[in-house]
Amino acid sequence: MNLNFHSHKTQLIATAIGASVATAGLLSAYTSYSRREKRKHLTEHIKRSIASHSSSTDITTRHELTPPPPPNGFRDDFAVYDEDLVKEQLARNYAFFGEESMAKIREGTVVIVGCGGVGSWAAVMLVRSGVSKIRLVDFDYVTLSSLNRHATAGLTDVGTPKVKCIERTLKQIARWVEVDSRIEIWRKEEGGDLLEGADWVIDAIDNIQTKVDLLKYCHDHDIKVFSSMGSGAKCDPTRIQISDISATVYDPLARSVRRRLRLLGVSSGIPVVYSTEVPGDVRLLPLPEEEFEKGPVKELGVFDDFRVRILPVLGPLPSIFGLNAATYILCELAGKPILNPLPIKNRKKLYERLLRDLLHRETKLTGETINKLPIDEDDVSLIFEDVYRGRSVIPPHNVPSRPTLVRWDVRQPLTINNCVVMEFGEAEKHSKESGTVTEPLTSPEIIWGSAVQKVVEHRADELRREREWVIKMQQDFIVTRLEDWARSDKYHNSFLIEKDSVLDAALANSNANGLPEIAVSTAQGKFLKLLASSIAAKRILEVGTLGGYSTIWLARALPDDGQLITLELSEKHAQVARDNLANAGLSTKVEVIVGKAVDSLAKLHPDPPFDLVFIDADKPSNLQYFTEAKRLVRKGGVIIVDNVVRYGRVADPSYIDDNIEGVRNLLKAIQGDAEVDATTIGTVGEKGYDGFLYAIRK
Numbered sequence: 001m002n003l004n005f006h007s008h009k010t011q012l013i014a015t016a017i018g019a020s021v022a023t024a025g026l027l028s029a030y031t032s033y034s035r036r037e038k039r040k041h042l043t044e045h046i047k048r049s050i051a052s053h054s055s056s057t058d059i060t061t062r063h064e065l066t067p068p069p070p071p072n073g074f075r076d077d078f079a080v081y082d083e084d085l086v087k088e089q090l091a092r093n094y095a096f097f098g099e100e101s102m103a104k105i106r107e108g109t110v111v112i113v114g115c116g117g118v119g120s121w122a123a124v125m126l127v128r129s130g131v132s133k134i135r136l137v138d139f140d141y142v143t144l145s146s147l148n149r150h151a152t153a154g155l156t157d158v159g160t161p162k163v164k165c166i167e168r169t170l171k172q173i174a175r176w177v178e179v180d181s182r183i184e185i186w187r188k189e190e191g192g193d194l195l196e197g198a199d200w201v202i203d204a205i206d207n208i209q210t211k212v213d214l215l216k217y218c219h220d221h222d223i224k225v226f227s228s229m230g231s232g233a234k235c236d237p238t239r240i241q242i243s244d245i246s247a248t249v250y251d252p253l254a255r256s257v258r259r260r261l262r263l264l265g266v267s268s269g270i271p272v273v274y275s276t277e278v279p280g281d282v283r284l285l286p287l288p289e290e291e292f293e294k295g296p297v298k299e300l301g302v303f304d305d306f307r308v309r310i311l312p313v314l315g316p317l318p319s320i321f322g323l324n325a326a327t328y329i330l331c332e333l334a335g336k337p338i339l340n341p342l343p344i345k346n347r348k349k350l351y352e353r354l355l356r357d358l359l360h361r362e363t364k365l366t367g368e369t370i371n372k373l374p375i376d377e378d379d380v381s382l383i384f385e386d387v388y389r390g391r392s393v394i395p396p397h398n399v400p401s402r403p404t405l406v407r408w409d410v411r412q413p414l415t416i417n418n419c420v421v422m423e424f425g426e427a428e429k430h431s432k433e434s435g436t437v438t439e440p441l442t443s444p445e446i447i448w449g450s451a452v453q454k455v456v457e458h459r460a461d462e463l464r465r466e467r468e469w470v471i472k473m474q475q476d477f478i479v480t481r482l483e484d485w486a487r488s489d490k491y492h493n494s495f496l497i498e499k500d501s502v503l504d505a506a507l508a509n510s511n512a513n514g515l516p517e518i519a520v521s522t523a524q525g526k527f528l529k530l531l532a533s534s535i536a537a538k539r540i541l542e543v544g545t546l547g548g549y550s551t552i553w554l555a556r557a558l559p560d561d562g563q564l565i566t567l568e569l570s571e572k573h574a575q576v577a578r579d580n581l582a583n584a585g586l587s588t589k590v591e592v593i594v595g596k597a598v599d600s601l602a603k604l605h606p607d608p609p610f611d612l613v614f615i616d617a618d619k620p621s622n623l624q625y626f627t628e629a630k631r632l633v634r635k636g637g638v639i640i641v642d643n644v645v646r647y648g649r650v651a652d653p654s655y656i657d658d659n660i661e662g663v664r665n666l667l668k669a670i671q672g673d674a675e676v677d678a679t680t681i682g683t684v685g686e687k688g689y690d691g692f693l694y695a696i697r698k
């Protein structure tokens, strides 16, 4: 019985197993079949798509952004974007990063600025690894000479946009990828649009100024950016590495970018790929003779500020740079960043030591206890790495075994321009023979000769030029906020304008009565007063009183028998103004007329004429007020119109509103008016960017 039971059970189990195996076999066969079919489908489509590309003779259609859908409507076919196939294609990456990280990579958006030898490789590898949204930005076209390093360009691509030829390849690699190709130059003025939505930006630009612009822009706008330094003129792949921009050494492009960024206030926080290989005696190759014959060299470049000369490049190097960028960003997107990419040398300790030694040396030199030097650790690295390239200033300019910083000329203060690198022994000799600050013995030129003196001057000059460049750059970057202007006004006023309780009370009373805070600023008020004084104004007309703040300033310039008439629409404003004027002791000199200014003006007589008219009421009526002002002001008298700049918007055709139109109409009228001579003066201050129009009645 027992046996029977067992044999029955065994039979049942065997049947169950048999059935499961058969089902599994069938399922597996079906899955394989289904996959095979999907794969076949995909392969056929890709073949068709490629065939249709190569049969086309029109070079522009061959590089169309969207691959042409095949007759059976490929894009809607489930097989194209089938998740199974995507996962199969990315199987090794899934194995490496796992589901969660791969999901992040696949959601990532990367913008590549510069799609040449570096950017093209980065793009290809990012897409091969699963990045599904990519924007390519480059204004340039494929040339024959770029084929030695480009990831996707072939002979038939010559003369076509670089971004388009990368896009085509990317779509052949991953049918699901979204490529946004922009045949555009990145410029900081419109830079935001091209970077929109980026999780990461790759800077693969070969123009230093644009590169610095882009890095600074990304830094200021909290956009993650990875930058590629100079791959030109190098050949040693073992020296390529990733580090923070602040830790780069030996690479001349990195040095220049680092210096410029540092002077713009960005000293670290940008990962870069660079090489420590010091290029030999490399110069930009001269252009071939026939290129010169085509016309002035400058005209040969696509854009003025882009180089037209040729830098020697060994193809694999930029590609390695691009692959480094892709690797770094993939790990970042995956949430598994490369931890502490190894900088060639950890120089921080060295800079600390150099600074400490310099402090001791300076203490001896000045004979005083010094707690803080006028140069800091950042400057030390600038002097050591950038200015003196880690070498002694003394010929033969060895790499010192014990580098030391010293003040070059003890008769001059310690600055980055008056501080040099020496070997310890040289520094000792220098200090001994130079004497001290109070008792200098001789000049450094006498100690080391005029050739060394020239090196120091040359380096200082280099630094100065760079600073000038940076100052120029900074001007482009300046975004001055209202609070900056307010602080500026406050600072200047603290020297030039005494605290004035009457004016403060006028503002406080206006506020208390709910008047809008649109009176002129303190500095503008003072300007109006000075102006009225300079022309010895006896009769002043004001259009737009508000609480009488500008009125008080102007009236204070009047002599005892002077008079000011001010026109105000609002009875309430006028009443507040009268109170403020009374408090200022100016009631007898000022008459406030209530009503529409146009009507009030029409009733005023030009005899006696006014010396000064200040127009500051409703802007759409500017021209009417100005016309009346001309009638009422004496020859040689002055008309001032406020708010004619309006954040520069008057000049921006995209702004259309009544106030702005009021100013534009006034300007147009004055243009052909022989009776006045006028100019506009920007009055940047605590009220932001605005300006006065200043006109003299001829």
Ligand SMILES: C[S@@+](CC[C@H](N)C(=O)[O-])C[C@H]1O[C@@H](n2cnc3c(N)ncnc32)[C@H](O)[C@@H]1O
Pocket (backbone or CB within 6 Å): 518, 519, 520, 543, 544, 545, 546, 547, 548, 549, 550, 551, 567, 568, 569, 570, 573, 595, 596, 597, 598, 616, 617, 618, 621
């Ligand atoms: C900008 S505020 C004048 C500020 C004043 N000048 C100052 O700096 O203290 C403009 C004033 O013009 C007045 N206003 C507006 N339209 C007017 C009109 N048609 N006639 C007269 N006044 C007018 C407003 O009521 C307001 O008080």
